[in-house]
Amino acid sequence: MKLTPLKCPHCGAKLKIAGNTVLAACQYCGNAAEFTGESAIKLDQAIIKSEGPPNILLPFWRISYKAKISSLAAHAPQNPFQQDGTEAFYRRKDVKPEDLEIPSRMLVAAFRVNNFINYTADLSQALSLKLDRDLPEKDADKSMDYGRCYYGHLDAQGMVEVLLRVLANKKSRDILDLDFDIKWRERKILWWPFKQDGDCWRDMIYEQRLLQSALEK
Amino acid sequence: MAKITALLCPVCGSGLVTESGSTLAQCRSCQASVALGSQMGFYRYYVESGIKRNGAISLAGQATELSFEPIAAQLMFIPAWHVEAEIFGFIGGQRPIVEKIIKVSIDEYHGNKINEKEIKEKSGGEVVKKSLWIKKDYRMLGIKWNELGGSDIKDTAPEMELMPEDAAELSKLGLMLEPDAAAEPEMMAEATKYFKGQLLYPYGSYQGLTSRISLLKQNRRLIYYPVWRVLGFTKKGRFKCLVDGVNGTQIYVKQYSQAKIVPPTKHLIATLAIALALGMMLSPHQVFVQGWLSFVAPFFLLGFLAGGTVLNRLILDRLAEKAARFIWKV
Ligand SMILES: [Zn+2]
Ligand SMILES: [Zn+2]
Numbered sequence: 037m038k039l040t041p042l043k044c045p046h047c048g049a050k051l052k053i054a055g056n057t058v059l060a061a062c063q064y065c066g067n068a069a070e071f072t073g074e075s076a077i078k079l080d081q082a083i084i085k086s087e088g089p090p091n092i093l094l095p096f097w098r099i100s101y102k103a104k105i106s107s108l109a110a111h112a113p114q115n116p117f118q119q120d121g122t123e124a125f126y127r128r129k130d131v132k133p134e135d136l137e138i139p140s141r142m143l144v145a146a147f148r149v150n151n152f153i154n155y156t157a158d159l160s161q162a163l164s165l166k167l168d169r170d171l172p173e174k175d176a177d178k179s180m181d182y183g184r185c186y187y188g189h190l191d192a193q194g195m196v197e198v199l200l201r202v203l204a205n206k207k208s209r210d211i212l213d214l215d216f217d218i219k220w221r222e223r224k225i226l227w228w229p230f231k232q233d234g235d236c237w238r239d240m241i242y243e244q245r246l247l248q249s250a251l252e253k
Numbered sequence: 254m255a256k257i258t259a260l261l262c263p264v265c266g267s268g269l270v271t272e273s274g275s276t277l278a279q280c281r282s283c284q285a286s287v288a289l290g291s292q293m294g295f296y297r298y299y300v301e302s303g304i305k306r307n308g309a310i311s312l313a314g315q316a317t318e319l320s321f322e323p324i325a326a327q328l329m330f331i332p333a334w335h336v337e338a339e340i341f342g343f344i345g346g347q348r349p350i351v352e353k354i355i356k357v358s359i360d361e362y363h364g365n366k367i368n369e370k371e372i373k374e375k376s377g378g379e380v381v382k383k384s385l386w387i388k389k390d391y392r393m394l395g396i397k398w399n400e401l402g403g404s405d406i407k408d409t410a411p412e413m414e415l416m417p418e419d420a421a422e423l424s425k426l427g428l429m430l431e432p433d434a435a436a437e438p439e440m441m442a443e444a445t446k447y448f449k450g451q452l453l454y455p456y457g458s459y460q461g462l463t464s465r466i467s468l469l470k471q472n473r474r475l476i477y478y479p480v481w482r483v484l485g486f487t488k489k490g491r492f493k494c495l496v497d498g499v500n501g502t503q504i505y506v507k508q509y510s511q512a513k514i515v516p517p518t519k520h521l522i523a524t525l526a527i528a529l530a531l532g533m534m535l536s537p538h539q540v541f542v543q544g545w546l547s548f549v550a551p552f553f554l555l556g557f558l559a560g561g562t563v564l565n566r567l568i569l570d571r572l573a574e575k576a577a578r579f580i581w582k583v
Contacts, residue, residue, distance in 0.1 A: 037419050038290025039263045050264065050285040055275040073276055074288055111461035113347040113380045157341065157384045187469060194341065194467030198384060201343045201465055205382045211345035213463035
């Protein structure tokens with residue numbers, strides 16, 4: 037068995053990471069590292085600026101990539117309310133890969149919610165659709181809550197692969213079966229500001245809601 | 254049983270502390286975090302054997318009512334795969350279209366009789382597109398042995414206290430059985446098929462179903478589970494028993510029947526004697542022509558046959574058994 041001591045990728049000091057941790061800060065230099073299962077690697081992170089102080093900052097992976105559609109099949113659904121029974125199918129329109137707009141970066145949750153796990157997928161999807169402009173960022177300070185980070189960048193890439201299909205299908209009446217060739221580019225943890233608003237957390241930029249009970253530890 | 258040497262810190266050489274099944278260990282003295290490297294993408298662990306050699310032998314003896322003479326007891330480590338994952342996927346499809354016939358009552362002027370009319374109604378057909386998320390685990394034995402067919406090793410192994418495996422140290426305790434080289438990709442393909450099936454199960458009747466899945470938070474393990482193999486003899490013959498190294502249950506019991514070693518000459522002589530006797534009965538004149546020797550020969554051969562059988566019973570079987578025991582011991 038290979039025993040590899042974990043070293044801070046920024047300053048080289050030995051790292052103290054608790055089991056099941058994905059992200060951790062170095063005790064010496066304060067910079068953050070991601071634990072991949074084999075080693076600790078550098079992590080870029082930033083906080084999205086908001087008006088007024090947020091109640092909570094939640095970690096998201098912002099992943100950039102170049103995605104090319106390698107195959108595309110479209111299934112045209114049947115019409116159940118056709119009465120005469122002659123033409124039971126919709127006339128199928130051919131879908132061309134060029135017609136599909138594929139985003140080149142996406143925001144997926146790095147945190148996990150307890151009782152409504154699909155919520156992170158919905159939130160990621162909703163925020164990704166709106167991620168059309170560069171938001172003002174500031175450097176992360178040394179008191180980030182890394183315990184909130186649950187998914188590493190490889191998991192985030194897996195989420196992107198599924199969400200790309202979800203997004204392509206959103207715009208089409210047909211059921212699209214897509215394959216992608218993806219080249220991964222920069223990745224970054226973005227701490228997204230939320231404020232408490234009654235029984236939910238409301239994101240401070242796009243007004244997206246996240247159930248408060250879902251985040252209780 | 255000798256306890257396995259604890260893993261040593263690669264920084265300072267002190268003992269490492271690990272949580273059961275964790276991929277990280279912490280040094281007791283210098284506090285360094287140490288990644289336990291995965292081989293082939295799998296973290297390898299083992300389960301300690303609580304049953305000692307003598308315990309295994311006496312448990313094996315309980316499996317037979319006959320008096321049991323043990324010959325060998327060997328600790329084996331059986332590999333079991335365990336894949337844990339969150340399955341995140343997209344599905345798109347059309348809910349099946351169902352045609353129902355509904356009876357509708359119609360008011361009519363004539364009398365109080367209620368007339369009914371049958372109407373066909375179609376339902377379903379909605380296009381469903383959504384993302385799904387479930388958490389499941391897949392378990393499979395790393396080797397295909399009929400003897401282990403009735404055991405629940407693959408199910409219980411992941412629930413045990415898991416120690417990080419150090420192949421050099423573990424092989425001192427017992428025989429480590431390795432899954433064959435082809436088994437890993439085969440197992441991952443099976444696991445992925447299983448995960449996909451679990452995710453798509455409610456949508457089996459949908460039309461034009463397309464789906465894609467990603468496995469998140471994958472935790473792949475290969476767990477070595479202890480099993481004692483005890484061999485011995487009862488008066489009925491060779492006896493073999495597999496004993497679970499953790500809870501002592503008998504996984505597999507086999508009583509072989511006595512080994513019968515028949516010298517080929519016995520059959521040869523019997524065939525000759527019968528052929529000669531038949532020949533004498535069918536055409537005695539032709540046989541008698543050759544003289545009195547041909548008359549005596551079959552009786553002589555029969556006598557030899559009987560003698561040979563007795564000899565075989567008394568000596569050869571004993572010798573064969575001795576040889577078999579010797580081979581098993583080696
Ligand atoms: Zn550092
Ligand atoms: Zn140390």
